[in-house]
């Protein structure tokens with residue numbers, strides 16, 4: 001499991017007291033996730049998630065935490081950060097930036113149907129609209145600049161065919177980002193990592209989005225593309241499952257009508273979404289950090305998805 005920084009019961013109890021959550025009855029390591037140290041913490045007042053941020057800094061974190069608060073206050077089901085008496089929601093444990101947020105109910109839907117995709121699509125559009133008046137700004141820290149910095153570091157670990165693919169795709173995405181049509185895409189705060197394991201369902205009903213720690217201001221279309229590449233693919237082949245993708249897009253489009261330019265660039269952004277996670281998975285696999293136990297995700301999954309998106313681009317045509 002990915003506990004990078006062990007937290008003692010005493011340290012958790014001191015933080016819970018500061019947040020007025022009552023006595024801690026249980027502190028349990030969370031056995032998934034690869035970015036942060038996470039614990040479930042049960043107190044007299046309820047169930048929460050305690051996160052020690054391993055990469056994000058005290059300067060970067062207010063953007064994510066206040067975004068979650070902003071969305072929660074507008075009815076989007078996301079974990080709300082807990083404040084101390086002074087209203088502070090960013091804390092410190094073992095010298096690491098730390099937050100305690102509400103634990104969502106439900107569990108992951110790892111084999112989604114069109115019905116699940118439809119709910120994720122609709123809620124994603126509502127999230128984009130609800131975040132429009134969020135006053136803080138921070139770029140997507142796993143966007144194009146990060147891809148350009150990171151590709152050279154992973155290149156030595158690739159074979160010739162993979163090197164060619166990643167360099168060609170990076171050049172394609174740089175050209176796209178510099179194009180006038182790209183500049184017309186609507187933007188705002190996006191989740192940017194809304195995979196199956198970052199959404200909760202209670203039975204077939206969506207109960208929440210979480211893990212906002214890759215959020216940033218970027219195109220709404222990139223968020224849509226990241227979701228399509230995870231929620232609407234056959235995991236064995238990386239192929240898009242048309243029925244799920246159409247259900248996702250139609251539901252999104254009902255909440256916020258996508259523009260003509262968005263429809264046109266969707267195939268290119270789906271390539272961008274695949275490239276982003278291919279790079280980050282290569283980086284996590286080949287340049288790992290210390291962790292008590294760490295299970296890196298398989299990079300070849302996103303290499304396959306990227307090749308598939310290039311060979312078989314998918315176009316969404318809204319119903320007339």
Ligand SMILES: Nc1ncnc2c1ncn2[C@@H]1O[C@H](COP(=O)(O)OP(=O)(O)OP(=O)(O)O)[C@@H](O)[C@H]1O
Pocket residue numbers: 002030032033034035036037038049079101102103104105197198210211
């Ligand atoms: N607010 C929450 N409510 C309920 N469960 C949560 C919450 N936050 C995290 N979890 C649980 O903890 C697990 C790990 O958390 P998360 O996915 O955020 O890990 P991470 O290391 O921070 O990020 P990543 O997903 O990027 O690896 C989740 O899969 C989920 O089961």
Ligand SMILES: N[C@@H](CCO)C(=O)O
Pocket residue numbers: 034035193195277280281297
């Ligand atoms: N969703 C990412 C993990 C980081 O959140 C992946 O599947 O590679």
